[in-house]
């Protein structure tokens with residue numbers, strides 16, 4: 001699908017944005033699941049750029065339990081912003097291997113450096129639209145979409161340049177089934193389009209993705225896909241830290257990727273929340289690699 005034939009794999013071994021430890025081993029689990037050779041078999045030249053360095057904290061840090069590990073997460077997102085940006089500068093497709101979902105505002109700000117306007121598809125059981133004021137947990141992985149919209153702690157929203165953020169009318173959340181009260185309020189205020197599991201059940205994935213693609217592609221010059229594995233049902237993707245029952249099936253996930261691949265609009269991607277400690281025989285990383293391969297052009301026939 002993508003016009004670019006070079007992919008940069010950027011590992012971000014961070015688990016500080018979430019409560020359950022172990023998601024920092026996600027990049028390794030995805031490599032063990034053969035992400036590099038799978039994408040190479042589709043004709044891409046894959047450049048594995050290794051992992052970013054994540055500082056080890058001693059406590060929650062200066063901002064306390066309402067914004068846990070803000071300094072370390074901010075530092076790694078700043079670094080990721082530079083890495084994604086330089087991959088795009090070299091004409092490569094940045095594929096970010098997480099790590100928890102806090103990293104996404106770093107990758108999105110990197111993409112924004114190169115595009116006038118970017119659409120975002122947030123594939124997730126959650127909305128990740130909390131701020132330090134609304135978050136029930138203080139975990140930054142539940143705040144990253146809000147941060148990408150420029151909402152949240154200024155120390156984090158400043159990453160990548162304050163003036164350029166994504167437009168809420170160009171964001172679509174797909175697969176949501178666990179939304180906090182403050183997030184619901186923000187979704188209404190900003191008019192963010194959400195296809196919840198209820199909508200997927202009623203409309204079917206084909207219609208959901210057709211409408212999603214229309215929204216994110218219209219008036220933008222590229223789409224960032226942020227794929228949180230907990231969007232899938234825990235039956236298909238058990239290795240995640242915040243599983244929510246009633247998610248997408250394996251086929252629904254694939255169909256979404258195949259339709260996106262046909263649309264040819266995705267320019268960058270995150271794979272996040274793969275936690276091998278909670279997984280069964282690397283099942284979740286293997287599914288993630290399947291989905292990435294579908295997105296990047298693999299077909300049944």
Ligand SMILES: NC(=[NH2+])NCCC[C@H](N)C(=O)O
Nearest residue numbers: 101126130137139141142242
């Ligand atoms: N990326 C994720 N898995 N986010 C889960 C967020 C859970 C909850 N909404 C919170 O803010 O704490």
Ligand SMILES: [Mn+2]
Nearest residue numbers: 101124128228
């Ligand atoms: Mn998420």
Ligand SMILES: [Mn+2]
Nearest residue numbers: 125126228230
């Ligand atoms: Mn999630």
